[in-house]
Amino acid sequence: MIIFTDPHIEEKHISELEEIFQEIYDKGAQGEEMVMIGDYYERAKLTPKELFFGTYWAYKFAKKFKVTFVIGNHGMSGGESVIKYLKFVGVTVVPDYLITVGGKKVYFGHFMTNKSIFEYGSSKVTVKELEKKADYILLGHQHNPQEITKKVFHLGSCRYVNFNEVIDKEKHYALIDDFGNLTFEKIKSVTPMVDVISSLELPTLNAKTKVRMVIKSYDLFKREINSLSKWRDKFVEFKIKLDFEKPKASTKVKREIKKEENLEKLVDKWLTEIQDPDVRDVLKEVFKDDSKKD
Numbered sequence: 001m002i003i004f005t006d007p008h009i010e011e012k013h014i015s016e017l018e019e020i021f022q023e024i025y026d027k028g029a030q031g032e033e034m035v036m037i038g039d040y041y042e043r044a045k046l047t048p049k050e051l052f053f054g055t056y057w058a059y060k061f062a063k064k065f066k067v068t069f070v071i072g073n074h075g076m077s078g079g080e081s082v083i084k085y086l087k088f089v090g091v092t093v094v095p096d097y098l099i100t101v102g103g104k105k106v107y108f109g110h111f112m113t114n115k116s117i118f119e120y121g122s123s124k125v126t127v128k129e130l131e132k133k134a135d136y137i138l139l140g141h142q143h144n145p146q147e148i149t150k151k152v153f154h155l156g157s158c159r160y161v162n163f164n165e166v167i168d169k170e171k172h173y174a175l176i177d178d179f180g181n182l183t184f185e186k187i188k189s190v191t192p193m194v195d196v197i198s199s200l201e202l203p204t205l206n207a208k209t210k211v212r213m214v215i216k217s218y219d220l221f222k223r224e225i226n227s228l229s230k231w232r233d234k235f236v237e238f239k240i241k242l243d244f245e246k247p248k249a250s251t252k253v254k255r256e257i258k259k260e261e262n263l264e265k266l267v268d269k270w271l272t273e274i275q276d277p278d279v280r281d282v283l284k285e286v287f288k289d290d291s292k293k294d
Contacts, residue, residue, distance in 0.1 A: 001101055002028040002065070003108070003174040005037035005140035006157035008074065011049045013159065016236070019189035020158055021057050024173055025064065027185070034065035035097060037140030037155060038072025038110030044082045055089060062090030069093050072110045072140060098134060102180030105134035110141045115148045127152055136182050144168055145184075155184075160193035163212050163239065191236050199224050202231050210237040217244050 004024055007017055028034060041054055061067045069091050075082040084093050097108040107130070112119040115127045116139075130137045130152055137152040143165050145156030155174055157165065172184040193210040196202060198220075205211060213228060215221045221242065232238045 001033040001035065001099075001106075001176040003035045003037065003138060003155065003176070004158045005110075005155050006039045006072070006143055006161065007036075007159060008039050008042040008157065008161050009050055009054050010042045011047050014049060014053050016159060016189075016191045017053070020187055021061075023187060023189045024158075025061065027173070027175075028065055030064055032065050033099070033101075034061055034067045035108050035138075036067075036069045037108050037138060038070045039074040039140060039157075040069055040072070040083050040086075041075040044075050044077035046082065055086070058086045058091050059089040067091045068097050068108075070097055070108055070110050070140065071095050101176050102178050104136065104180030106136045106138065106176060106180075106182075107134035108138050108140075111139065112141055113139070113148060113152065115152075116142050116154060117144055117146050118142050135180070136176075138174060145172060158187060159190055160210055163193065163195075163210075163241075166193050166195050166212065199227060199231075202234075205235070207234055207236070209235050211235045212239045212241055214241045214243050 002024060007020070009017060040058075041050065046054070058067070058069070067090065069083055069086060071081040071083065071093060081093070083091075087093055096110070099106055099108075109125075111125055112123045113125050113127050113130060114123050116123065119142075127148055131149065135151065139152070139154045142154040143157035143161055144154065145168060146154040148154070153174075156168065156172060158171055158173060160166070160168070160171065171187045171190045173187060175183050175185060177183075191208055191210055192206075193212075194205065195212050195214050196205070197214050197216055199213070202211070202213075211231075213231075215224070221244070228240065
């Protein structure tokens with residue numbers, strides 16, 4: 001049995017998912033069981049390319065494996081999951097799944113538990129309750145892999161979807177052999193994700209990388225912001241995170257500003273000098289006039 005989860009199919013990441021799906025496809029044997037634990041698509045309103053790609057691979061998987069897809073929380077419209085149509089290409093679509101492999105019960109679900117890393121007190125599913133269901137419990141939804149107990153696991157997304165996953169060293173799929181033994185395999189074709197804190201690191205990175213520039217100080221922000229736009233198209237993904245508090249002007253400086261020009265007008269004027277339109281949009285949010293708060 002081969003298991004993966006949370007591919008979140010999006011048009012801009014189809015080339016990466018093509019490699020990941022092919023790697024998983026090649027690993028399994030003809031007639032073997034395959035389970036996907038939710039969030040096959042990112043959204044319910046699919047682009048033509050997303051629809052074609054997702055349908056093609058569901059069909060291809062179903063021609064080789066006995067395929068079960070668990071419904072996730074993405075790709076929902078009016079309370080219905082968009083992946084339900086995949087039954088017409090041979091995929092079984094279910095809200096959760098319980099199966100016996102090699103004499104061991106294995107349960108698959110797409111949700112957080114009270115012990116999940118990103119569960120913040122809202123989950124009604126306890127680990128203690130889950131452990132009564134089966135010998136192994138494999139969960140989707142949380143993109144960061146986690147061994148909650150020796151029986152309960154978040155498998156983690158099969159690719160880097162969001163930058164809160166940058167802490168994960170690897171992405172995995174799972175295997176369960178005919179004797180019920182569970183193992184995890186590294187996905188080799190995943191596009192890596194990294195944080196950098198200086199533009200000096202950018203030339204050393206492979207173009208096939210998802211990069212986030214974390215700016216730690218206002219001084220660094222002023223020095224580097226206009227030079228970062230040239231890196232936007234080099235990498236698979238490039239984002240900027242402002243990880244500092246907006247400096248506040250002293251009362252004296254505020255009075256001087258008000259004498260000459262309204263602070264909001266000064267900020268707007270400064271923003272027009274920013275060359276990259278995406279950067280400008282970010283800065284408009286960061287440097288909003290806070291006079292109403294004073």
